[in-house]
Amino acid sequence: MEGESKAEKKLVYGDWGYVLDDVPHLTDYLPDLPTYPNPLQDNPAYSVVKQYFVNSDDTVTQKIVVQKNSPRGIHFRRAGPRQRVYFESDEVRACIVTCGGLCPGLNTVIREIVCGLYDMYGVTKILGIEDGYKGFYARNTVTLTPKSVNDIHKRGGTILGTSRGGHDTLKIADSIEDRGINQVYIIGGDGTQKGASVIFEEIKMRGLKVAVAGIPKTIDNDIAVIDKSFGFDTAVEEAQRAINAAHVESESVENGIGLVKLMGRYSGFIAMYATLASRDVDCCLIPESPFYLEGKGGLLEYIEKRLKENGHMVIVVAEGAGQQLIAESMRTMDHADASGNKLLLDVGLWLSQKIKDHFATARKKMPINLKYIDPTYMIRAVPSNASDNVYCTLLAHSAIHGAMAGYTGFTVGPVNGRHAYIPFYNITEKQNKVVITDRMWARLLSSTNQPSFLSKKEIEEGTRKEEVPQTQLLDEGNSRANEKAEEQLEHNGPVSNGSI
Ligand SMILES: Nc1ncnc2c1ncn2[C@@H]1O[C@H](COP(=O)(O)OP(=O)(O)OP(=O)(O)O)[C@@H](O)[C@H]1O
Ligand SMILES: O=P(O)(O)OC[C@H]1O[C@](O)(CO)[C@@H](O)[C@@H]1O
Ligand SMILES: [Mg+2]
Numbered sequence: 001m002e003g004e005s006k007a008e009k010k011l012v013y014g015d016w017g018y019v020l021d022d023v024p025h026l027t028d029y030l031p032d033l034p035t036y037p038n039p040l041q042d043n044p045a046y047s048v049v050k051q052y053f054v055n056s057d058d059t060v061t062q063k064i065v066v067q068k069n070s071p072r073g074i075h076f077r078r079a080g081p082r083q084r085v086y087f088e089s090d091e092v093r094a095c096i097v098t099c100g101g102l103c104p105g106l107n108t109v110i111r112e113i114v115c116g117l118y119d120m121y122g123v124t125k126i127l128g129i130e131d132g133y134k135g136f137y138a139r140n141t142v143t144l145t146p147k148s149v150n151d152i153h154k155r156g157g158t159i160l161g162t163s164r165g166g167h168d169t170l171k172i173a174d175s176i177e178d179r180g181i182n183q184v185y186i187i188g189g190d191g192t193q194k195g196a197s198v199i200f201e202e203i204k205m206r207g208l209k210v211a212v213a214g215i216p217k218t219i220d221n222d223i224a225v226i227d228k229s230f231g232f233d234t235a236v237e238e239a240q241r242a243i244n245a246a247h248v249e250s251e252s253v254e255n256g257i258g259l260v261k262l263m264g265r266y267s268g269f270i271a272m273y274a275t276l277a278s279r280d281v282d283c284c285l286i287p288e289s290p291f292y293l294e295g296k297g298g299l300l301e302y303i304e305k306r307l308k309e310n311g312h313m314v315i316v317v318a319e320g321a322g323q324q325l326i327a328e329s330m331r332t333m334d335h336a337d338a339s340g341n342k343l344l345l346d347v348g349l350w351l352s353q354k355i356k357d358h359f360a361t362a363r364k365k366m367p368i369n370l371k372y373i374d375p376t377y378m379i380r381a382v383p384s385n386a387s388d389n390v391y392c393t394l395l396a397h398s399a400i401h402g403a404m405a406g407y408t409g410f411t412v413g414p415v416n417g418r419h420a421y422i423p424f425y426n427i428t429e430k431q432n433k434v435v436i437t438d439r440m441w442a443r444l445l446s447s448t449n450q451p452s453f454l455s456k457k458e459i460e461e462g463t464r465k466e467e468v469p470q471t472q473l474l475d476e477g478n479s480r481a482n483e484k485a486e487e488q489l490e491h492n493g494p495v496s497n498g499s500i
Helices: 106-121 171-179 192-204 231-252 269-278 299-310 321-329 347-360 388-403 423-426 439-450 457-465 480-492
Strands: 010-013 016-020 059-061 073-078 093-098 126-129 141-143 183-188 211-216 256-262 283-285 312-318 369-373 410-415 420-421
Touching: 059 420, 059 480, 093 312, 106 126, 106 183, 106 388, 171 192, 171 312, 183 192, 183 388, 192 211, 192 423, 211 388, 231 256, 231 269, 231 369, 231 388, 256 269, 256 347, 269 283, 269 312, 269 439, 283 299, 283 439, 299 312, 299 347, 312 347, 321 347, 347 369, 388 410, 388 420, 410 423, 420 423
Parallel strands: 016 073, 093 126, 093 183, 183 211, 211 410, 256 312, 256 369, 283 312
Antiparallel strands: 010 016, 059 073, 073 420, 126 141, 410 420
């Protein structure tokens, strides 16, 4: 595994605690690059759209819930087309790579990068890198054209293939340089964006005119700052089918229990949203909310109560939930995948067995009928739904406009509904997690009526121990720069020492 990125921050301060957390630009290290008029200016399809071009000063605020005296806080550069670009159409040699696990919508993003570059900017030289990062140096490339990608959004997976591990920065940068590639579109999760960040640093060190753009992908919705990751809605929708099946099975037998395991390694968003959407779920277990089995207030007591009340119940468990409990009850070895991600113990099977064992004891005299459904890969191997397809289009277009405008070392995504260019470190330093002290988790608890499995004191201590992550679900921003903005406002009042 390569080292972590040593990214420099470009913070620009404005009035009333305004901070622009800006992304790098090619001119930061190649100051004399020529610019050209954006070819979209002559495109009849766009000429009717008033204000199609983004004002160069437009920024997107990270914090939208504010008080009368709160500082303006962190902002990101707004995504979209600029009047002037740093590449001529026939100069562009773009490449696209997909890394990490699958996610609905990967093919749509690939399609829209190819078609967007072609239709909006007249770019015809686009290469696909096969099988993730290692494809840069271990595989041949494929030529991508609007024709070759025309139908791919209707398919799940990625036509380019993907992989974990194999990130060799120097070999990747050599490949980019040798092939004359000058725009690199990298689609992947937190690990992939860390990889993109170190590729950008290497490209910058070599002084190459190469724009590196990341498109965040994660079925787990564990990428910070952005509102939501593409494919997430599709996955939640697909998970409904498993939950429905669990419900039908459980209510058709005496003391039926339907147990569904869903993805979510460190973040339980899929389980939480699938539970909230379904309304048939009686208990949702996620990695962020510890639980225990035995004794008063434990899971087994709750199951017994629910079966007595209702005759059946549905449990949804995220794959990363209860890992500590399983490790305590089994002798386990630490295993990791090729990217260094910890391999999880199967909470679904373990929990099924624990529940069966508990109710099988003579003392209980309560025969149960448990059906375990594991749709894990089924929810991510499907094509993206309509709303994810539109979202993927916007992500692809934002990335293209940013690269054409000379921005580099950035990732794209919606922040409070507006697409923005976000420096890599914002999304690689922290993971987005469900905050169990947030109102959304309270909504879930009131929908399932499950116990929290924690005392008030434990919740408070738990959230203090781990810094609360920045998420779209929180009212309070907590990034370092936001704190800096608050400090600045407190000590100096409204000062302006930046260019905006
Ligand atoms: N710190 C890092 N530095 C450089 N490359 C990395 C780093 N972490 C991961 N990578 C590379 O990024 C690629 C994808 O990483 P990983 O398998 O962790 O998936 P991911 O992008 O996090 O996606 P997901 O976890 O959502 O499936 C791999 O090729 C891996 O080698
Ligand atoms: O089996 P794979 O491909 O490593 O993927 C499994 C992991 O990928 C994820 O879907 C993240 O992309 C996790 O939820 C899951 O643990
Ligand atoms: Mg990851």
